[in-house]
Amino acid sequence: MLRILSVIVCCLIISSHAFQCHYKHTKRAELEGIQKWPDNTVFYEIDDAYSPNEKQLIVDSLTELTTKTGNCIRFVPRTTQPDYVRVLSKDGCWSGVGKSWSGGLQELSLDRSGCMTKDTVIHEFLHSLGFNHEQTRPDRDQYIQVLYENIEPKNKHNFDKNPAAAFQSAGLPYDFDSIMHYTYNSFSTNGLPVMVTANGVSKDWRYTMGTGNVLTDSDVYKVKKIYGCA
Known part of the structure; x- marks a missing residue:
């Protein structure tokens, strides 16, 4: 469909x-x-x-x-x-x-x-x-909390969950280091975080999410999985 x-x-x-x-x-x-x-x-x-x-x-x-x-x-x-x-x-x-x-x-x-x-x-x-941003995965609420009140109004839609991203996740855990992840303050309207780690998730990721600048093993596997090489 x-x-x-x-x-x-x-x-x-x-x-x-x-x-x-x-x-x-x-x-x-x-x-x-x-x-x-x-x-x-x-x-x-x-x-x-x-x-x-x-x-x-x-x-x-x-x-x-x-x-x-x-x-x-x-x-x-x-x-x-x-x-x-x-x-x-x-x-x-x-x-x-x-x-x-x-x-x-x-x-x-x-x-x-x-x-x-x-x-x-x-x-x-x-x-x-064909790959979307990591933080649009439908399961993202288990890993991050999106603070919509801190996001520029015209850009709030950038944080909508995407059903296609579930398929693209290839069953892998959420990847804070993915080259496809936003930073914690992307689209901030007031300088405050727009995303924080969810309860129970290490706070070490709070300010480092989205700062990866190389392909992670997870990024690589997703490409290979979706394109039939894994």
């Missing part, structure tokens, strides 16, 4: 590995998942606005994602393929979630002024592979 889901996919770097989203796209998604890339292959183009060093950073990041997933996912420069990701320097760091249901070109923005870090590139391409 297909449903229309509002998918938050746009991120603006506020530190070396903290993400905030400022845009959204409405995408059709399956309740149990998203549209995956056929043959585990993502074709891509990189806009010529990027410098040679920036282009190399993007390529190196994709190579790392391929290598760490045991070649489960391949990123291939586009030639004439009709369905592909075009990497552009627009406002912020953002991507659609999963392969576009309508096919054709789909944009992924890596703003040259704030998104050119390896963890950001990997984060956004994980969105393009």
Whole structure:
């Protein structure tokens, strides 16, 4: 059964590995998942606005994602393929979630002024592979408490639970260190935390959640599981 889901996919770097989203796209998604890339292959183009060093950073990041997933996912420069990701320097760091249901070109923005870090590139391409943010898992209340009163009103929807995220969790424990997790103060309207650890969960995560800047074992396993490599 297909449903229309509002998918938050746009991120603006506020530190070396903290993400905030400022845009959204409405995408059709399956309740149990998203549209995956056929043959585990993502074709891509990189806009010529990027410098040679920036282009190399993007390529190196994709190579790392391929290598760490045991070649489960391949990123291939586009030639004439009709369905592909075009990497552009627009406002912020953002991507659609999963392969576009309508096919054709789909944009992924890596703003040259704030998104050119390896963890950001990997984060956004994980969105393009179909992965949502960790804190949108339906079981997140067992691990975190969302303090909606401290969230900017226009961005409260960024913390909505996402049924697709349950499928994507692949049965793994909640991962505070995931490269797909928000920081504790993302979208804060008053400087106070927007998320704290739930009762019974170690407070060590209270200020470190969402600060991971590398793929965790959990991140890797989720990709491999969803794309049939585990």
